[in-house]
Amino acid sequence: MAFSAISCVILGLLILVMEDVALHAEARAFFVFGDSLVDSGNNNYLATTARADSPPYGIDYPTRRPTGRFSNGLNIPDLINEKIGSGPVLPYLNPRLRGRALLNGANFASAGIGILNDTGIQFLNIIRMYRQLQYFEEYQQRVRALIGARRTKQLVHGAFVHITVGGNDFVNNYYLIPYSARSQQFALPDYVKHLISEYRKILLSLYKLGGRRILVTGTGPMGCAPAEVATRSTNGGCSAELQRAASLYNPQLVDMLKGLNRKIGKDVFIGANIRQMNLDLITNPKAYGFTISKTACCGQGPYNGLGLCTMASNLCSNRNLYVFWDAFHPSEKANRLIVQQMFSAPTKYMDPMNISTVVALDSRI
Numbered sequence: 394m395a396f397s398a399i400s401c402v403i404l405g406l407l408i409l410v411m412e413d414v415a416l417h418a419e420a421r422a423f424f425v426f427g428d429s430l431v432d433s434g435n436n437n438y439l440a441t442t443a444r445a446d447s448p449p450y451g452i453d454y455p456t457r458r459p460t461g462r463f464s465n466g467l468n469i470p471d472l473i474n475e476k477i478g479s480g481p482v483l484p485y486l487n488p489r490l491r492g493r494a495l496l497n498g499a500n501f502a503s504a505g506i507g508i509l510n511d512t513g514i515q516f517l518n519i520i521r522m523y524r525q526l527q528y529f530e531e532y533q534q535r536v537r538a539l540i541g542a543r544r545t546k547q548l549v550h551g552a553f554v555h556i557t558v559g560g561n562d563f564v565n566n567y568y569l570i571p572y573s574a575r576s577q578q579f580a581l582p583d584y585v586k587h588l589i590s591e592y593r594k595i596l597l598s599l600y601k602l603g604g605r606r607i608l609v610t611g612t613g614p615m616g617c618a619p620a621e622v623a624t625r626s627t628n629g630g631c632s633a634e635l636q637r638a639a640s641l642y643n644p645q646l647v648d649m650l651k652g653l654n655r656k657i658g659k660d661v662f663i664g665a666n667i668r669q670m671n672l673d674l675i676t677n678p679k680a681y682g683f684t685i686s687k688t689a690c691c692g693q694g695p696y697n698g699l700g701l702c703t704m705a706s707n708l709c710s711n712r713n714l715y716v717f718w719d720a721f722h723p724s725e726k727a728n729r730l731i732v733q734q735m736f737s738a739p740t741k742y743m744d745p746m747n748i749s750t751v752v753a754l755d756s757r758i
Contacts, residue, residue, distance in 0.1 A: 421755075422498040422548050423479040425470045426525050426599070427557035429504030430610075430722065433470065434461025435520060436504045438486040443505035443516040449691055449708055453725055463504060465690065465712045466725035470500060470555055472732040473608075477553055477752060485528050495536050498552060501525040507562035508592045511575075515565070522558060526598050533603070549603035551755075556599065557667075559646070560612045562588055563638050564621070564721070585641045589649050596653060600661060606751055608735070609650055610665040611643040613723075614672045619689040620720035623698030629687065631675075643668050647744055654745070663751060664744040670731045671723070674716045681730055683716050690715040690724060 425431050429443065437446045444461065445451075451459035453466035461484065462468045474482055480497035483490040490499060503520035505513035510521050520528070536545045567575045567584055579587060599607060615621060616635030625632035643666065650662040678686040690709040691702035700706075702719040709715055718724040723731070736748045746754075 420479045420497065421477055422496065422552035423470070423474050423477065423482050424498045424529065424552055424554045424604070425482065425500040425502050426522070426529075426555070427502040428506050428561055429463045429502075430560070431468060431470050431500070431555065431557045432461060432463065432502040432504045433468065433482070433484050433500045435484040435486045435500065435502060437461040438484070439503070439518045439520070441505065441516050441518045443503075443513070443519055445504070445702075448704055449706070450702065452708075453712055463719065463722040464725055464728065465718045467728065468725075469557070469610075469728050469732055470502075472729055473553075473555060473735070473748070476732070476736060476748070479553075485532065491535075492539070495532070495539060496548065499528075499532055501528050501532075502557070505561060505565065506558065507560075507566060508558055508588050508595065509562055509566065509575075512562045512566040515569075522595050526595070526602065529599075529602050546603065550605045552604070552606070553751075554599065554604040554607040555610075556596075556607060557610045558595075559588065559592065559642065560615055563612070563615055563635060563642075564618075567638075568635065581638060582641060585638070585645060588642065589645045592646070593649050593653065596650075596662065600653075600657065605661055606663070606755065607661055608663045608665060608748065609646070610667045611646050612639050613667050614675065615639050617672070617675050617687070618721045619687065619692065619696040619698035619717050621698070622687055623695040623720075629696075639668050650744070660745050663746065663748070665735055666742045666744070667731065670734050670738075670742060671716075671727075674723075674727055674730060678716060682713070682726075684714045685709075686716040688715070689717040689719050691719050 436444045445463045446459050446461055448459055454460055482498045482500055483494060485499045485501045505516035505519045506521050507513055513519055533545055533549060567573055575584060614636060616632030621632040621635055647664045650664045653662050654660050674681050675686045687696055689697035690712050691706050693699055693706050697707055698720045712724050713726045715724050716727050734742050738747050
């Protein structure tokens with residue numbers, strides 16, 4: 394009887410060790426939070442106008458069909474995921490995200506949202522940041538039911554997390570109309586400080602929920618988006634006011650991330666200088682194989698920057714020649730170049746380190 398009991402204990406320990414080995418052997422989980430730049434289709438399941446569920450979206454995706462991504466093909470999380478080797482990461486609202494598929498991670502992003510809850514109110518039913526974090530808690534409850542609390546904590550702590558939010562707080566809030574409520578409430582420098590303060594709360598919540606490697610992207614050069622060039626520029630240049638907003642916001646975001654890392658005592662938050670990465674493509678397109686950097690591939694009006702990308706829009710024949718796919722979003726080729734920078738660029742673009750360094754460091758743990 395004693396020998397049988399000891400055998401059972403040893404067998405139980407072996408099973409626990411094998412489970413740990415199996416979890417480590419699986420691809421690293423990947424979690425995505427944010428707006429339309431990283432939404433992979435959550436809004437397809439919502440009653441909202443902020444959707445990319447009809448052609449020609451997805452024209453260069455492997456299925457050649459729209460997926461809810463605001464791209465002609467793959468977006469930045471897809472391309473990061475390719476490199477870090479996670480399995481398919483589905484939108485959280487996708488009914489197929491169940492069982493073992495949960496262990497790959499989940500995408501909680503929703504087009505139209507911002508740091509502030511009143512950003513994107515014109516889109517009605519979207520998954521605001523507080524709700525994305527609630528879904529992340531719910532996700533962990535579902536995974537705990539599948540593999541237990543200890544292994545769930547291990548999976549979440551070992552995951553790679555990506556968050557992109559903030560641009561809509563300018564283009565779909567502060568600057569949405571000439572005299573918006575927020576522009577009446579705040580001068581631009583004070584609004585930027587308010588956004589940084591609110592974003593800090595979101596990032597701390599993400600850390601408390603288990604995120605330990607979190608890629609945080611700043612805003613792009615918002616004034617150079619075809620929509621802003623079409624509506625705010627008089628000479629075809631980038632909108633000076635929106636460029637000023639980006640130049641105020643992004644350095645303060647980097648400083649805030651450094652402060653959080655100091656507070657925590659380790660490099661949890663990795664800042665990506667998306668503004669500079671995009672500006673390089675826009676100001677020197679030929680160096681990267683582009684020919685057109687101000688006009689969107691899909692759209693209408695000046696610079697194809699007005700309205701939505703639809704079947705009735707102008708559509709370029711070669712998306713690889715365009716920096717912008719639609720009025721606001723980069724083409725897949727531009728996304729690929731940006732992700733290459735995220736993995737290999739020096740601290741001018743990635744602070745305090747690039748993703749390749751993160752992966753190398755984490756592989757030793």
